[in-house]
Amino acid sequence: MPKWEEFSSHGELEDVLEASLALTALDSARTAYEQMEADLKESDSNVLNLTKQLDNANTAQKVTAEALEAANGEKRGLLEEAKFRDEEIQSLRRDLESSENGKREVEAGRKEVEAKLANAEAEFVANFHNTEAYTNFSDYFARVDQQEVLTALRKAYPNFDLGPLEARFPPPDVEGEEES
Numbered sequence: 001m002p003k004w005e006e007f008s009s010h011g012e013l014e015d016v017l018e019a020s021l022a023l024t025a026l027d028s029a030r031t032a033y034e035q036m037e038a039d040l041k042e043s044d045s046n047v048l049n050l051t052k053q054l055d056n057a058n059t060a061q062k063v064t065a066e067a068l069e070a071a072n073g074e075k076r077g078l079l080e081e082a083k084f085r086d087e088e089i090q091s092l093r094r095d096l097e098s099s100e101n102g103k104r105e106v107e108a109g110r111k112e113v114e115a116k117l118a119n120a121e122a123e124f125v126a127n128f129h130n131t132e133a134y135t136n137f138s139d140y141f142a143r144v145d146q147q148e149v150l151t152a153l154r155k156a157y158p159n160f161d162l163g164p165l166e167a168r169f170p171p172p173d174v175e176g177e178e179e180s
Helices: 010-126 132-143 146-156 163-168 172-179
Strands: none
C-alpha cells in the first residue's frame, strides 16, 4: 500500500482514497457475498434436510393413514360381528325364555296329569265293585275251590301257619253248618 507522502497532489490522494474505499467496500461486499453463499449453501442444506424430513413425515403419515384405515376396517368388521353376536344372544335369550315357559307349562301339565291320574285311581278303587273287571274277578274266585288252594299251600309251605286263612275260609260243610 502506498504511503501518503508519495502522492503529489491532493487529487491523487483522493483518487487513491476513493479507490481504497472502493477496494475495501469491494472486499467487504466480496466477504458479504461469500458469507451469503455459505448461508445459501447452509439454507439449501437445511431445505434439503427439511424436504427429507417432510418426505419422511409424508411417508409416516401415509403409513399411519393406511394403518388407521385398516384399523377402521377391522373396527367396522368387529362392530358388525358384535352386532351379529348381540342379535344371536338376544335370539338365544328369547329361546331360553320360551324354553323356560315351555318347561313351566310342561311341569304344570305334568302336575295336572298326576292329579287327574290320582283322582282316576281313587275313583277306580272307590267304584271297583261296579266294574266288569270286578264281576269277572268275583266270578273267577267263586269257581276256585278254596280248600284246594289251602291244601296246595300246606304242601308248598309246611312250616307256615295257615290257621288264620283256614278260619277265614272254612270247608264247605262247615260253611253250611254256620249258615243254619
